[in-house]
Amino acid sequence: MKKDLNLMVAGPQGSGINFTSDTFAKVMARQGYYVYTNAELFSTIKGDHSYFRVRVSDQKIESYSERVDILIPLDAKSVIIHKGEVSDDGMIISEEKVDDKRFATISYRKILESVATKFNKNVSELNVMKNTVSLAAALKIVGIESKNLKDVITENFASRKIIAEMNNAVVDEVYNEFSFNKTFSLPPVEKKKRMLINSAEAVGMGKVLAGMKFQSYYPITPASDESNYLETLMDKYGFVVEQTEDEIAAINMAIAAANTGLRSSTSTSGPGFDLMVEALSYSGMTETPVVIFYYQRAGPSTGMPTRHEQGDLKFATTASHGEFPRVILTPGDNTEAFYDAVDSFNIAEHYQLPVIVLLDKSMAMSNTTTEVFDLSGVRIDRGKLVLNETSNYKRYKLTEDGISPRTVPGVKGGIFTIAGDEHEEDGHIFSEDPDNRIIMMNKRMGKMNLILKEIGENKKVKFYGKPENKKVILSWGSPKGAIKDALESFPDISFLQVRMIEPFPSEEVMKYLKGKYVIDIEQNYSGQLADLLREKTGIVVDSRILKFNGRPMAYEELMDAIKKAQTEKKVVLSYA
Amino acid sequence: MHNTYKTNVEIDWCPGCGDFGILNALTLALQDLRIPNENVVLTGGIGCSSKIPHYVNVYALHTLHGRSLVQGEAVKMANPELEVISVSGDGDGLGIGSAHLVAAGRRNLDMTYMIFDNGVYGLTKGQASPTLPYKENIKSLETENIKFPVNPIFLALASGYTFVARSYSYNIKHLKETIERAIRHKGMALIDIMQPCVTYNNINTKEFYDKRLYDLEASGWNPVVNKGDDPSVKISQAVQRSMEWGDKIPMGVFIQYERETYAERLSTLIHGYGTRNMVKEPIDQNGKPVANIQEVMESFF
Numbered sequence: 001m002k003k004d005l006n007l008m009v010a011g012p013q014g015s016g017i018n019f020t021s022d023t024f025a026k027v028m029a030r031q032g033y034y035v036y037t038n039a040e041l042f043s044t045i046k047g048d049h050s051y052f053r054v055r056v057s058d059q060k061i062e063s064y065s066e067r068v069d070i071l072i073p074l075d076a077k078s079v080i081i082h083k084g085e086v087s088d089d090g091m092i093i094s095e096e097k098v099d100d101k102r103f104a105t106i107s108y109r110k111i112l113e114s115v116a117t118k119f120n121k122n123v124s125e126l127n128v129m130k131n132t133v134s135l136a137a138a139l140k141i142v143g144i145e146s147k148n149l150k151d152v153i154t155e156n157f158a159s160r161k162i163i164a165e166m167n168n169a170v171v172d173e174v175y176n177e178f179s180f181n182k183t184f185s186l187p188p189v190e191k192k193k194r195m196l197i198n199s200a201e202a203v204g205m206g207k208v209l210a211g212m213k214f215q216s217y218y219p220i221t222p223a224s225d226e227s228n229y230l231e232t233l234m235d236k237y238g239f240v241v242e243q244t245e246d247e248i249a250a251i252n253m254a255i256a257a258a259n260t261g262l263r264s265s266t267s268t269s270g271p272g273f274d275l276m277v278e279a280l281s282y283s284g285m286t287e288t289p290v291v292i293f294y295y296q297r298a299g300p301s302t303g304m305p306t307r308h309e310q311g312d313l314k315f316a317t318t319a320s321h322g323e324f325p326r327v328i329l330t331p332g333d334n335t336e337a338f339y340d341a342v343d344s345f346n347i348a349e350h351y352q353l354p355v356i357v358l359l360d361k362s363m364a365m366s367n368t369t370t371e372v373f374d375l376s377g378v379r380i381d382r383g384k385l386v387l388n389e390t391s392n393y394k395r396y397k398l399t400e401d402g403i404s405p406r407t408v409p410g411v412k413g414g415i416f417t418i419a420g421d422e423h424e425e426d427g428h429i430f431s432e433d434p435d436n437r438i439i440m441m442n443k444r445m446g447k448m449n450l451i452l453k454e455i456g457e458n459k460k461v462k463f464y465g466k467p468e469n470k471k472v473i474l475s476w477g478s479p480k481g482a483i484k485d486a487l488e489s490f491p492d493i494s495f496l497q498v499r500m501i502e503p504f505p506s507e508e509v510m511k512y513l514k515g516k517y518v519i520d521i522e523q524n525y526s527g528q529l530a531d532l533l534r535e536k537t538g539i540v541v542d543s544r545i546l547k548f549n550g551r552p553m554a555y556e557e558l559m560d561a562i563k564k565a566q567t568e569k570k571v572v573l574s575y576a
Numbered sequence: 577m578h579n580t581y582k583t584n585v586e587i588d589w590c591p592g593c594g595d596f597g598i599l600n601a602l603t604l605a606l607q608d609l610r611i612p613n614e615n616v617v618l619t620g621g622i623g624c625s626s627k628i629p630h631y632v633n634v635y636a637l638h639t640l641h642g643r644s645l646v647q648g649e650a651v652k653m654a655n656p657e658l659e660v661i662s663v664s665g666d667g668d669g670l671g672i673g674s675a676h677l678v679a680a681g682r683r684n685l686d687m688t689y690m691i692f693d694n695g696v697y698g699l700t701k702g703q704a705s706p707t708l709p710y711k712e713n714i715k716s717l718e719t720e721n722i723k724f725p726v727n728p729i730f731l732a733l734a735s736g737y738t739f740v741a742r743s744y745s746y747n748i749k750h751l752k753e754t755i756e757r758a759i760r761h762k763g764m765a766l767i768d769i770m771q772p773c774v775t776y777n778n779i780n781t782k783e784f785y786d787k788r789l790y791d792l793e794a795s796g797w798n799p800v801v802n803k804g805d806d807p808s809v810k811i812s813q814a815v816q817r818s819m820e821w822g823d824k825i826p827m828g829v830f831i832q833y834e835r836e837t838y839a840e841r842l843s844t845l846i847h848g849y850g851t852r853n854m855v856k857e858p859i860d861q862n863g864k865p866v867a868n869i870q871e872v873m874e875s876f877f
Binding site for chain 1: 585586588612613614615627634636637639640642648651653654657842846847852854857860863865867869872874876877
């Protein structure tokens with residue numbers, strides 16, 4: 001079993017809980033430990049109860065734990081809500097003396113007063129530094145030298161030196177004053193540089209590498225983090241990030257920019273994607289290479305905007321009127337999200353169609369230590385893009401593979417007409433000829449088989465474990481982390497991760513699932529992938545493990561569920 | 577001179593439709609301005625008027641209902657070297673696409689937006705559109721129109737359009753000149769074009785407009801705000817002129833002033849925006865990405 005340490009910071013939204021947990025995570029990651037964080041926050045700016053978890057281990061971890069070793073409660077309510085989760089030999093950092101051996105008392109007031117005096121300040125001005133008191137106490141108990149914390153604080157407040165100095169004085173004071181009768185020691189690790197990132201940042205980096213030049217978005221949780229991150233890079237790399245008047249504008253702008261010759265994308269969540277659907281079918285009809293990053297959250301309607309769910313798989317595969325080809329990729333971690341960001345543009349431009357990449361709230365908001373991306377194999381494929389003068393040009397020219405050369409405005413001799421109405425090779429719409437309709441439907445829809453043929457198995461599915469195992473877990477997207485962590489205790493169960501949902505890789509999936517006891521694991525109410533599997537392959541899963549309470553899976557509850565799923569048809573998880 | 581801006585696609589508008597005049601005026605204006613065909617992008621939405629991209633020999637985007645302008649804006653942002661003209665019907669631009677009409681004023685891209693304004697949804701058989709006057713009972717309606725009309729000129733002024741004009745599809749000379757002025761104007765230009773629907777609107781006809789439209793500028797109105805002057809004074813006077821509707825309807829330019837274009841504002845955030853051509857800039861070298869993200873990855877250590 002892995003040795004791990006679990007910290008929880010809980011308190012009112014806006015009280016600095018993310019500063020505390022992020023800094024703890026950063027310090028531990030820099031020591032060379034693996035870190036996974038989970039953010040549970042309320043859809044509000046200030047006030048409501050939120051909590052962040054940080055799991056740390058000497059070995060790779062990809063999910064959070066139910067067990068809390070150190071609790072930092074930033075108000076009394078947090079103690080009441082979370083003390084039950086703290087293990088018997090855990091620690092609760094608190095200002096009050098309580099008759100409970102888990103409570104480690106520290107006088108915030110005394111420490112802050114002492115620092116205030118040194119800096120000739122009123123103690124009330126230092127109230128916000130209570131977070132630093134608890135943070136320093138936690139890190140001291142874990143055996144981390146104060147310098148490591150102070151370095152991160154100094155970087156965080158680089159533009160406000162005096163704030164950094166005061167916080168660091170608080171750290172010194174805590175390290176001198178605070179002691180507890182237990183320590184939480186993790187096995188020593190070698191220092192190794194890893195990124196501490198979430199998938200929104202991974203996607204942002206992937207888009208930059210892919211040469212994305214136009215990103216449009218309308219603010220929505222949890223998708224806008226990606227666009228806001230890209231805004232910090234647009235000057236350096238020379239691309240446009242445009243906040244639009246609504247999601248309809250966002251997708252239409254991305255489509256038009258793509259037809260002007262830029263690699264273009266938009267990012268959104270369920271309610272925003274709803275509004276984009278008409279234009280999605282336009283991009284299919286017009287063979288426009290547009291990329292949509294779709295961060296799912298708990299629906300329907302406004303649902304739970306800051307909570308996790310994988311409820312939109314079926315919707316993404318069928319959204320729109322009419323039939324047209326689309327590709328849907330489903331990354332399950334930061335590294336996959338990064339490479340999918342590059343692939344999505346390559347696929348979109350090569351096959352001239354919309355590509356949707358499905359992520360979710362958990363991926364967008366969980367910071368995970370991630371190895372530096374290996375860029376040696378990354379390639380750009382712009383397909384049949386024509387940027388030089390041409391002649392006798394027809395935008396929808398019939399070709400052997402169904403993909404036509406694509407010019408962009410400004411190219412001499414390449415004038416095109418693009419239309420969402422059914423059109424002929426020249427893009428004009430006035431015949432509505434029934435034979436032409438068949439030809440054009442075949443041209444577009446034929447891309448689906450081409451994609452299944454040309455895209456390699458490693459981009460369609462990933463298989464983990466021994467092929468001879470009789471039981472196989474089936475899943476997609478973010479549950480991957482908890483599944484991998486849980487499966488360490490089940491060497492006789494394998495795991496098939498579906499990486500491309502549309503077109504559905506039936507052949508590869510059947511190869512791994514036929515004749516096996518299949519356990520489907522998803523974060524939704526019905527088991528949408530299991531239903532899709534039956535539709536596409538006829539395979540009926542034997543058991544479904546489902547979670548739809550808005551929180552991602554802890555690996556322990558999943559271990560229990562996997563045990564049950566070997567005899568029960570359905571197991572519903574509820575840990576929060 | 578041969579008009580090289582028309583395609584030979586068969587036109588499916590009704591005989592006598594006001595759209596023909598607009599097509600002629602637009603292609604004549606392009607001919608006059610000598611903009612190379614391949615440097616022009618024309619976008620349309622959905623409706624009779626929005627089919628016009630098929631009839632003009634330039635890069636053409638026949639988009640979705642209401643999305644002509646927003647797609648046109650994105651084309652201009654993606655490649656500011658292009659001359660972008662978006663067209664809509666009044667239903668397309670002032671009904672389903674009205675959010676984009678307002679937002680476009682806030683951006684002030686250097687482009688032109690033409691609204692073919694006939695008071696009806698022609699392609700769906702003559703339902704009332706957002707500009708049909710209150711209580712009018714044109715022949716295609718079952719009942720009189722019980723909604724108040726929107727005033728496109730007033731709305732454009734309020735939204736920040738830096739060039740706002742009204743013209744008329746049966747006055748090709750005026751319309752052609754207005755289109756040329758709109759294209760030359762550095763900023764977002766809107767032209768509201770009175771365009772009778774011969775099939776469904778038997779009230780706002782050629783006869784109706786011929787006797788009511790008068791030339792605003794010929795009657796003494798100067799729409800131009802001098803450089804350096806606060807445009808708000810003239811805007812409020814223009815608003816007043818925009819309220820004229822009845823026996824006399826003004827046509828011509830209501831306002832023209834200079835304000836930072838969106839490209840200029842983007843260039844303050846994105847170094848070199850507008851001077852480099854993003855479309856021509858290579859993103860790969862023999863298939864390998866040009867962008868170097870090493871530093872960005874290291875920022876997360």
